[in-house]
Amino acid sequence: xxxxxxxxxxxxxxxxxxxxxxGNELKYxxxxxxxxxVSTAGSYVRKFExxxxxxxxxxxxxxxxxxxxxxxxxxxxxxxxxxxxxxxPTLTFIAPINAVMYCSAIPIFMDADKFHNIDIEKxxxxxxxxxxxxxxxxxxxxxxxxxSAIIPVHVWGNASYLDExxxxxxxxxxxxxxxxxxxxxxxxxxxxFANKHTGTIGxxxxxSFNGNKIITCGGGGIILTSDEEHAxxxxxxxxxxxxxxxxxxHNNVGYNYRLTNIQAALGVAQLESLPSYxxxxxxxxxxxxxxINDLEHFSFLESPDYSDNNLWLxxxxxxxxxxxxxxxxxxxxxxxxxxxxPVWTLNHMQKPFKDFQNHRIENAYKIVEKSLCMPxxxxxxxxxxxxxxxxxxx
Ligand SMILES: *Cc1c(COP(=O)(O)O)cnc(C)c1O
Numbered sequence: 517x518x519x520x521x522x523x524x525x526x527x528x529x530x531x532x533x534x535x536x537x538x539g540n541e542l543k544y545x546x547x548x549x550x551x552x553x554v555s556t557a558g559s560y561v562r563k564f565e566x567x568x569x570x571x572x573x574x575x576x577x578x579x580x581x582x583x584x585x586x587x588x589x590x591x592x593x594x595x596x597x598x599x600x601x602x603x604x605p606t607l608t609f610i611a612p613i614n615a616v617m618y619c620s621a622i623p624i625f626m627d628a629d630k631f632h633n634i635d636i637e638k639x640x641x642x643x644x645x646x647x648x649x650x651x652x653x654x655x656x657x658x659x660x661x662x663x664s665a666i667i668p669v670h671v672w673g674n675a676s677y678l679d680e681x682x683x684x685x686x687x688x689x690x691x692x693x694x695x696x697x698x699x700x701x702x703x704x705x706x707x708x709f710a711n712k713h714t715g716t717i718g719x720x721x722x723x724s725f726n727g728n729k730i731i732t733c734g735g736g737g738i739i740l741t742s743d744e745e746h747a748x749x750x751x752x753x754x755x756x757x758x759x760x761x762x763x764x765x766h767n768n769v770g771y772n773y774r775l776t777n778i779q780a781a782l783g784v785a786q787l788e789s790l791p792s793y794x795x796x797x798x799x800x801x802x803x804x805x806x807x808i809n810d811l812e813h814f815s816f817l818e819s820p821d822y823s824d825n826n827l828w829l830x831x832x833x834x835x836x837x838x839x840x841x842x843x844x845x846x847x848x849x850x851x852x853x854x855x856x857x858p859v860w861t862l863n864h865m866q867k868p869f870k871d872f873q874n875h876r877i878e879n880a881y882k883i884v885e886k887s888l889c890m891p892x893x894x895x896x897x898x899x900x901x902x903x904x905x906x907x908x909x910x
Contacts, residue, residue: 529853530891530900533728533829537782539789544781556755558777564784565738571787572700572713574721574740576747579775580754583697583724586737587615587667589753589773590720593739593746594665594691596621601656601873603642603666603690605634606864607880611724612667612695613863622661625864625874628883631820632831632859633676634668635879640684642875647688654688658873665691670699670714672831673730673797675823678717679707692718696740700730701794701826714823715740725779730793730828731786733779796894797827803898804830804890807905813838814908817887831859832888842888852907857889 548554561579569577580586596602598620604612607628616623626642627635647654647663654663666685668676678692685692696702696715700723704710715721725736739750752758757770775783805816817831834840840848842858849856862884864874891904 527853528855530855530896530904531893532855532857532889532891534893534895535727535732535786536789536793536893536895537786540785541782544785545778548778548781553777555776556774558780560777560780560784561775564733564775564780564787567784567787568723568738569740571790572716572740574713574716575742576740576744576750578739578741578747578750578754579780580737580739580750580773581775582735583695583722583726583729583737584611584615585754585771585773586722586724586739587612587693587695588618589750589771590693590722590739591615591619591621591665592753593720593741593749594693596664596691599661600664601659601661603639603663604863605667605669605671606862606874606877607632607860607883608669608671608695608863609697609860610863610866611697612669613866613869616667617868621664622659623863623869623872624656624663625862625869625872625877627875627877628671628880630818630879631674631676632671632817632883632887633674636677636681638876639666640680643684643688643690646875649688652689654690656873663688663690665693667693667695668718669695669697670702672817673699673702673826673828674819675699675702675704675714675825677707677820677822678709682708682717691720694718694721696721697724697726697729697737698828699826701790702823704823706822716742719743720746725783725786730797730826731783731790733775733783733786736775736779736783793894794826797892800892800894800896800901801827801830803901804905807901808908811905811909813840827892829892830890832856832890834886834888836886842885845888849904849907852903854904854907855891859884859887859889 606625699714721740725733754773757768813835819825
């Protein structure tokens with residue numbers, strides 16, 4: 517049987533990314549059901565927000581239905597309005613680009629660096645050569661539209677190095693919204709932001725708790741910020757913009773984006789396991805690297821050494837002289853009941869976005885051609901990796 521994304525996960529002996537729910541998940545969810553607190557009111561939502569804010573050392577954390585809604589509300593809080601432009605990477609999951617579109621704003625696409633993150637040098641080149649600063653705002657020379665925000669994404673859990681970008685964005689009044697959906701647990705070890713978590717550097721940061729992320733609520737997201745007013749407005753906008761909740765007065769258009777108690781209960785239990793998951797991800801990554809050491813045409817994507825990365829997903833790199841391409845490798849793995857995936861199709865080439873501006877995109881094309889997402893679930897066994905590597909060596 518096929519669904520719209522290919523073979524269903526249960527057909528794989530080794531799926532790409534599945535959650536592990538063996539801690540207190542059932543206990544906490546059962547509690548919600550026994551207490552009949554299943555919806556958006558309920559103690560687990562507050563508890564989850566507090567625990568995420570403690571863990572990430574973010575002053576505030578506001579729970580949302582998913583990472584995409586967290587991005588949408590963050591863009592709104594950043595003051596992004598219709599016809600504004602927002603700088604985004606071309607190599608990322610579609611969610612941040614869609615969130616820009618929900619604001620009737622316009623994405624401008626940037627290239628990817630060697631860690632698959634937004635290319636900071638080219639982004640700064642774009643800001644300094646292609647925009648001008650007037651009356652407190654940055655404008656695009658070509659379109660004359662205001663560039664009001666940028667969304668760096670910490671791709672695969674690799675921290676994006678933000679020191680220089682933050683500096684220029686502060687000078688130019690461009691709000692930085694980090695998409696840390698894939699990078700919960702990743703911290704900086706060097707630079708201005710040493711010891712800080714990804715998602716807590718920009719004015720706003722977004723996390724996702726979708727089923728494939730390092731921890732899951734089934735579905736869920738969080739907005740991180742150190743700004744009290746942003747935190748209050750985030751609650752306001754995610755709960756239908758209630759100015760008077762008794763008389764149903766709404767002075768703004770709001771959204772029904774609040775996380776439910778059942779989802780938050782799952783999240784609280786998952787967060788308890790995060791330290792052990794991070795440890796497992798390190799073991800998996802180490803094992804992959806050593807197992808593949810002798811194979812001529814393959815290597816794993818390096819992680820930056822200015823950060824302690826969560827190693828959420830392992831990316832196989834195929835050498836230029838290898839006679840197999842991404843598609844043929846996926847087929848070979850599929851025949852062996854191993855699920856692998858190409859990286860994302862570049863967003864500046866997707867139908868709804870292909871007419872928008874992009875800047876010096878080069879490296880991202882090669883990444884798409886030469887990279888493969890490999891099974892990386894926390895319950896992956898070394899015997900699974902041995903099987904994957906033996907398929908590769910054949
Ligand atoms: C998962 C993800 C999101 C958010 O996804 P949701 O499914 O809406 O929680 C956003 N950006 C990136 C890079 C992601 O991987």
